[in-house]
Amino acid sequence: MGIRLVPLLVSAGHEVAAMTRSPDKAGALREMGGEPVVCDVYDADRLIAEVAGFGSEVVMHQLTDLPDDPSRIPEFAEAQSRIRREGRRSLIAAAQAAGATRFVAQSIAWDTDSPVVIDLESAVLDSNGVVIRYGQFYGPGTYFDGTEPPPLRIQIDEAAARTVTALLDAEPGVVTILE
Numbered sequence: 001m002g003i004r005l006v007p008l009l010v011s012a013g014h015e016v017a018a019m020t021r022s023p024d025k026a027g028a029l030r031e032m033g034g035e036p037v038v039c040d041v042y043d044a045d046r047l048i049a050e051v052a053g054f055g056s057e058v059v060m061h062q063l064t065d066l067p068d069d070p071s072r073i074p075e076f077a078e079a080q081s082r083i084r085r086e087g088r089r090s091l092i093a094a095a096q097a098a099g100a101t102r103f104v105a106q107s108i109a110w111d112t113d114s115p116v117v118i119d120l121e122s123a124v125l126d127s128n129g130v131v132i133r134y135g136q137f138y139g140p141g142t143y144f145d146g147t148e149p150p151p152l153r154i155q156i157d158e159a160a161a162r163t164v165t166a167l168l169d170a171e172p173g174v175v176t177i178l179e
Contacts, residue, residue: 103129
């Protein structure tokens with residue numbers, strides 16, 4: 001989602017700091033118009049310094065820890081849960097340290113009873129943020145490239161466009177993005 005959001009946000013006139021753990025991705029983020037920040041979300045002190053140093057007004061959590069091969073998703077369940085808990089905690093702390101006026105976080109629309117999802121969404125709402133419940137993405141570069149998943153779903157480019165146009169000014173709460 002991030003590689004789709006960065007150019008849309010830049011073309012809408014926003015100055016974008018785009019975070020990655022991988023130094024190899026910094027050039028691509030720069031080519032999209034973002035200011036690459038190579039940082040690990042689990043290094044909370046450095047993350048706080050980077051976000052505050054950028055002067056972020058909005059912090060958007062679109063982090064995931066998922067494999068390229070969907071058959072391996074069960075192997076990544078713990079890592080995905082960790083990023084939703086610890087990563088979210090670090091990002092909220094960074095947003096608060098920066099004095100950001102808005103915090104937006106990615107969630108999912110199909111497993112809202114999961115304790116990890118409940119924990120993530122509750123923390124975002126408690127910080128007066130916006131939770132984005134996306135349907136399963138399909139389209140180029142997703143697990144469903146060429147096919148559509150069952151409902152609840154959303155074409156990834158449409159999801160990115162709707163995120164930029166509707167959610168940066170949304171009131172705190174939960175917004176669901178589905179077809």
